[in-house]
Each structure stands twice: as structure tokens, then as C-alpha cells.
Amino acid sequence: MKVELRNIHKHFGPVRANDGISLLIEPGTIHGILGENGAGKSTLMKVLTGFIFADSGEIVLDGRPVALTSPAEAVRLGVGMLHQDPLDFPALRVLDNLLVGSPGGILPDRASARQALQDLCTQFDFKIDPDAQVASLSIGERQQLEIARLLWLGVRVLILDEPTTAISAQQRAKLFAALRKLAAQGKTVIFVSHKLEEVEDLCTQVSVMARGKLTGEATMPCPTERLVQMMFGQVITFKKREALPLGDPIVTLDRVTVSDWRLEVNDLSLELLAGQVIGLAGLEGSGQRLLLQALGGLLRPTAGHIRIGSQDMTNRAYRVYLQAGVAYVPANRLAEGLVAGLTVTEHVALAERKQPFLVNWQQAGQTAVARIKQFNIKGTPTSPVEALSGGNQQRTLLGLLPLNLRLLLMEQPTRGLDMESIEYIWGLLQERTRAGMAIVFASADLDELLDRSDHLLVFFGGRVVGPLDSRLTTVEQLGELIGGKGFA
Structure with missing residues (x-):
């Protein structure tokens, strides 16, 4: 699914979180949204998924303007988001979390849902027990459950907001392999991050935001110095800890x-x-x-x-x-x-x-x-x-x-x-x-x-x-x- 954002504006009081953002994201790609903390990345994605409403601007999916009135409406149209903190119910079991919000009514087909979850886990090498309590899962496993749920609901545009913040290196590798497989299947993946090395490793196209504005775009691979310049307006130098005299x-x-x-x-x-x-x-x-x-x-x-x-x-x-x-x-x-x-x-x-x-x-x-x-x-x-x-x-x-x-x-x-x-x-x-x-x-x-x-x-x-x-x-x-x- 092709995603277009046209001149999106969103203000919170005097703060211009999104100030005239226009983006074009092609299907079958992993598109990075890169920027420092508070650049407006999460706000823009929440506009795209119906969590908040833009003050002005237009969202176009596959050439058709749409009005996203809620996250449920966005999912119905094929757009879903994995948030920094997975939106699940820790007190429920995995299968029950999968069924929450599904169109099955008060008597959902649990056997069919269980089989669908197992098929998705096999396809993406996820290890999730349908009968486990969500509270017992790691953050990485909860992310896998949310990805499976969104795919089961028919999402064709998957947005991930800082997904590697709380997962191990092994879970990150498994997540990246799943995202590459989704892109190869023709789905659109939007990867929101402030981590240069992850965007460079994963994404095919990158849009950079700073202070609520779009400051540049690049096709990957791209020199790191150029991405840093677009993010911060200057090159950042890294320092190691100095050896200091220790006390008592x-x-x-x-x-x-x-x-x-x-x-x-x-x-x-x-x-x-x-x-x-x-x-x-x-x-x-x-x-x-x-x-x-x-x-x-x-x-x-x-x-x-x-x-x-x-x-x-x-x-x-x-x-x-x-x-x-x-x-x-x-x-x-x-x-x-x-x-x-x-x-x-x-x-x-x-x-x-x-x-x-x-x-x-x-x-x-x-x-x-x-x-x-x-x-x-x-x-x-x-x-x-x-x-x-x-x-x-x-x-x-x-x-x-x-x-x-x-x-x-x-x-x-x-x-x-x-x-x-x-x-x-x-x-x-x-x-x-x-x-x-x-x-x-x-x-x-x-x-x-x-x-x-x-x-x-x-x-x-x-x-x-x-x-x-x-x-x-x-x-x-x-x-x-x-x-x-x-x-x-």
C-alpha cells in the first residue's frame, strides 16, 4: 500500500509537533523515519494511525484520501502501529490478547485464531505460547504478539515506533528478519527510530525530522555524517569515559x-x-x-x-x-x-x-x-x-x-x-x-x-x-x- 502524507500540521498549544510534513512511502519498502527525541516522529505516526487528529493536512492511501477517525478505522483500512510500549493486556493469556478487538463478536472462533497465530509464528520464527499469560512474556515477545495480531487483522502498512528500545540484540535480529520478510511480501514497513546504525542496517529509504519539520530525505546507503547533519544541524563527536582517580x-x-x-x-x-x-x-x-x-x-x-x-x-x-x-x-x-x-x-x-x-x-x-x-x-x-x-x-x-x-x-x-x-x-x-x-x-x-x-x-x-x-x-x-x- 502506498502512503502519502500531505502538509500535515499538528500543534499542542504553542508547540508545533508537526509543521507542514509531506511524505511519500512506497509499498514493499522499509522506510525509516529518523530524528532526535521530540522531533515529532511519534506524533506524525499517531496522526497516520488515527490516535490523534491533524489540525490540517491530508492522508492518502493508494491514491485515495481517507479520514482516519480512530485506530480501529486505520486497522480496517490496513494501517497498524506497534507502539514503544506494546498495547496489550498483561493479565490475559496470549490467545485472548489476539482476539481482543477482532471482528468475531462475543463468540470468536478460538480454534481458527489459535491456528492463525501458530502459522504466523512459524512463518516469522516467533516463539509464543498461545496459552501463556502475557505478563510472563519479555518485551520482545510482546512485540511479536502485537505484530502477529496486526497481521492477522489484515494490516498492510506496519508502523514500528522505536521498537528496539527494550529488547535484546537477539530479539532485535529476529525482529529485523521479520520486517525484511514483510517488505519482500509487498507490505509497507515504517520504522521510526533515533538510532542511526539501525536505520542504516534496515531501511531502504529514510526521511529525517527535526523540530517538527522534515529536514531531508535519503536513499540508503547514505553517509552517516549526512544523516547526522540533517538530524542535528551539526556533526556529533563521541567521547569515551576519562580515567578518573578513584576514592574510598x-x-x-x-x-x-x-x-x-x-x-x-x-x-x-x-x-x-x-x-x-x-x-x-x-x-x-x-x-x-x-x-x-x-x-x-x-x-x-x-x-x-x-x-x-x-x-x-x-x-x-x-x-x-x-x-x-x-x-x-x-x-x-x-x-x-x-x-x-x-x-x-x-x-x-x-x-x-x-x-x-x-x-x-x-x-x-x-x-x-x-x-x-x-x-x-x-x-x-x-x-x-x-x-x-x-x-x-x-x-x-x-x-x-x-x-x-x-x-x-x-x-x-x-x-x-x-x-x-x-x-x-x-x-x-x-x-x-x-x-x-x-x-x-x-x-x-x-x-x-x-x-x-x-x-x-x-x-x-x-x-x-x-x-x-x-x-x-x-x-x-x-x-x-x-x-x-x-x-x-
């Missing part, structure tokens, strides 16, 4: 064992020094999150001791860790880090409160303005956090951190951020480490782990190798360890 021990783990119902990390001893950055590598669910939660007081160890400075923190409450200067930035921003429905100012008031019942709203508003400027958040003090892009939600989380931290724990700290934002955020974090703050972070980006860490811990099924000197470790060596090579 901040955190000591003495033969700590931590577990949940699925996994156990045994007998881990570690000393973390002031100013040190330790990266946690491994496939999703290998134990990194367990360690971060134990270090933050969110999960109590079943054995061993945790000390911060000279204070034994074993089995102490989360608030005691906060008082000791420990902060935790989770990967799931809205579910665990921010409060949907509250504004940026209200988040600042919560984070900066000095008294339990009284709020200085004037001061909170002034602080919100300062943090928005400092962290380059594309929003206003009155913006609800759920209205911000994923990258801007991450900047907001980082902007809420106290200034006097001793230990910062982060899951996927730059997930969803563009290159310029990544450099800016890590620059701010490095200044904190100069002042003696230690960082432990988990990431699926091997280059980030190697470039930003002093040392690495590699997790595989609850077992741990390290610490490894990141400056003496290659991407190939790290990849092999993550895959289990070298574990006894």
Missing part, C-alpha cells in the same frame, strides 16, 4: 545472595569506590536487575551483607537507602519511575519536598523551569509526564535526582535517547563522578558499557564474571561472555 569504598558487598522466584545470584562480593562506574552486561533477566534492586534497598538479600561506607545496610528499608544517598532510575519510566497524570512541576515538588504536608509551589515551579533547561527537556512545567516523549521522560527522571548522591543505580540509562542527548547526559553524569558519586548501570548497548564504564560485571543465568577492566575488553569478548562462553 562507598559500597561493599560481602558474599551477597539475592533472588526472586525465577533466578538467584549467589555469593557475590564487590567493592565499589567513589567516582567508579561499573557496567552490568548480560541478556535480559540474567540477574542484573536483582543486583541493582539489592543495592537500592528494593530487594533484600537472602544471605551476605551490604555496607554503604561503614553502615551495615543489610535488610534496611528503602527509605534508609535514600537517606544514605542512594538513588535508583528504573528502565520502566512510567510504571516505576514517574507518576502518570502528574506534571513536571508536581514531580519536582514530590522529589524536593522538605515538609510532609506543605508544598512551596512557587519554588517547585522555578526548579522545574531550571531542570527543563539544564536537561534540555522538550516540555513545560505544566506538561503531564505521560505527554512527554520517551527520551524526555528519561531526561525528567534524571533531572529529579538529588544533588548529593553517593550511589546512582540505573537500568538502561540512555534507552530511547538520541546521540546528542546521550553525550549530554553522560557528560552530566561524569561531572557527578568527579565529585565522588559512584554509578552502577545495566545496559543492552555493548558500546555504551565499554565506553562509559571503568569495570564490567557480566551476568549469565545468575552467574557473574568480573569485574573486568572495560578498557581491556573488546566488543567480541563481551558478546561471547553475554552468550555464556567462559562461564563454568
Whole structure:
């Protein structure tokens, strides 16, 4: 299906999210929409799928102008979207999620739907159990379910909004193979991303957006420098972490064992020094999150001791860790880090409160303005956090951190951020480490782990190798360890 967007305008108050965007996307292609956080990419795709209405402009499918009044209408016309966070029902089983919204009425043909799901899984090498509860699936598997559901509903234009934000390298490879197969079948794939290397690897045509406008188009392959210039108006230079002098021990783990119902990390001893950055590598669910939660007081160890400075923190409450200067930035921003429905100012008031019942709203508003400027958040003090892009939600989380931290724990700290934002955020974090703050972070980006860490811990099924000197470790060596090579 050929997709045309003609002079699309969409404003949110004074913000011009889409300012006269015109695109032509041919069938049988993988068309990249590239741009930094807040460039207007997701807004444009939501207009194309009926989630929001354009202020003006026209959508044309196969030469016929259409009025998309809802996502259901868009799907009926053959246009479906996989959002950053899959739109599913975790409490239901896989087959029930497939049937939600289907045209089968109150008595859908479950046997036919089960067979269709199995056929699609076989075709695209998806491994999804129709009877599994969606809550038990990884993000990558939930994406596969949503893709299967959209294809089952007859979608011919598949839009993916930052689909690799929360999946492993193996799941990304499987996703890309499925998208290439769909394009070869004549379907139209629109791939929205801020990651240059993924667009270069996958797409045949790329349109670049910045500040709500279309800044250029290119047929792939295209020089990276040209794409960066269209995105940011300048070439971005990347820096590795400087070797900084380390201080006294901040955190000591003495033969700590931590577990949940699925996994156990045994007998881990570690000393973390002031100013040190330790990266946690491994496939999703290998134990990194367990360690971060134990270090933050969110999960109590079943054995061993945790000390911060000279204070034994074993089995102490989360608030005691906060008082000791420990902060935790989770990967799931809205579910665990921010409060949907509250504004940026209200988040600042919560984070900066000095008294339990009284709020200085004037001061909170002034602080919100300062943090928005400092962290380059594309929003206003009155913006609800759920209205911000994923990258801007991450900047907001980082902007809420106290200034006097001793230990910062982060899951996927730059997930969803563009290159310029990544450099800016890590620059701010490095200044904190100069002042003696230690960082432990988990990431699926091997280059980030190697470039930003002093040392690495590699997790595989609850077992741990390290610490490894990141400056003496290659991407190939790290990849092999993550895959289990070298574990006894």
C-alpha cells in the first residue's frame, strides 16, 4: 500500500509537533523515519494511525484520501502501529490478547485464531505460547504478539515506533528478519527510530525530522555524517569515559545472595569506590536487575551483607537507602519511575519536598523551569509526564535526582535517547563522578558499557564474571561472555 502524507500540521498549544510534513512511502519498502527525541516522529505516526487528529493536512492511501477517525478505522483500512510500549493486556493469556478487538463478536472462533497465530509464528520464527499469560512474556515477545495480531487483522502498512528500545540484540535480529520478510511480501514497513546504525542496517529509504519539520530525505546507503547533519544541524563527536582517580569504598558487598522466584545470584562480593562506574552486561533477566534492586534497598538479600561506607545496610528499608544517598532510575519510566497524570512541576515538588504536608509551589515551579533547561527537556512545567516523549521522560527522571548522591543505580540509562542527548547526559553524569558519586548501570548497548564504564560485571543465568577492566575488553569478548562462553 502506498502512503502519502500531505502538509500535515499538528500543534499542542504553542508547540508545533508537526509543521507542514509531506511524505511519500512506497509499498514493499522499509522506510525509516529518523530524528532526535521530540522531533515529532511519534506524533506524525499517531496522526497516520488515527490516535490523534491533524489540525490540517491530508492522508492518502493508494491514491485515495481517507479520514482516519480512530485506530480501529486505520486497522480496517490496513494501517497498524506497534507502539514503544506494546498495547496489550498483561493479565490475559496470549490467545485472548489476539482476539481482543477482532471482528468475531462475543463468540470468536478460538480454534481458527489459535491456528492463525501458530502459522504466523512459524512463518516469522516467533516463539509464543498461545496459552501463556502475557505478563510472563519479555518485551520482545510482546512485540511479536502485537505484530502477529496486526497481521492477522489484515494490516498492510506496519508502523514500528522505536521498537528496539527494550529488547535484546537477539530479539532485535529476529525482529529485523521479520520486517525484511514483510517488505519482500509487498507490505509497507515504517520504522521510526533515533538510532542511526539501525536505520542504516534496515531501511531502504529514510526521511529525517527535526523540530517538527522534515529536514531531508535519503536513499540508503547514505553517509552517516549526512544523516547526522540533517538530524542535528551539526556533526556529533563521541567521547569515551576519562580515567578518573578513584576514592574510598562507598559500597561493599560481602558474599551477597539475592533472588526472586525465577533466578538467584549467589555469593557475590564487590567493592565499589567513589567516582567508579561499573557496567552490568548480560541478556535480559540474567540477574542484573536483582543486583541493582539489592543495592537500592528494593530487594533484600537472602544471605551476605551490604555496607554503604561503614553502615551495615543489610535488610534496611528503602527509605534508609535514600537517606544514605542512594538513588535508583528504573528502565520502566512510567510504571516505576514517574507518576502518570502528574506534571513536571508536581514531580519536582514530590522529589524536593522538605515538609510532609506543605508544598512551596512557587519554588517547585522555578526548579522545574531550571531542570527543563539544564536537561534540555522538550516540555513545560505544566506538561503531564505521560505527554512527554520517551527520551524526555528519561531526561525528567534524571533531572529529579538529588544533588548529593553517593550511589546512582540505573537500568538502561540512555534507552530511547538520541546521540546528542546521550553525550549530554553522560557528560552530566561524569561531572557527578568527579565529585565522588559512584554509578552502577545495566545496559543492552555493548558500546555504551565499554565506553562509559571503568569495570564490567557480566551476568549469565545468575552467574557473574568480573569485574573486568572495560578498557581491556573488546566488543567480541563481551558478546561471547553475554552468550555464556567462559562461564563454568
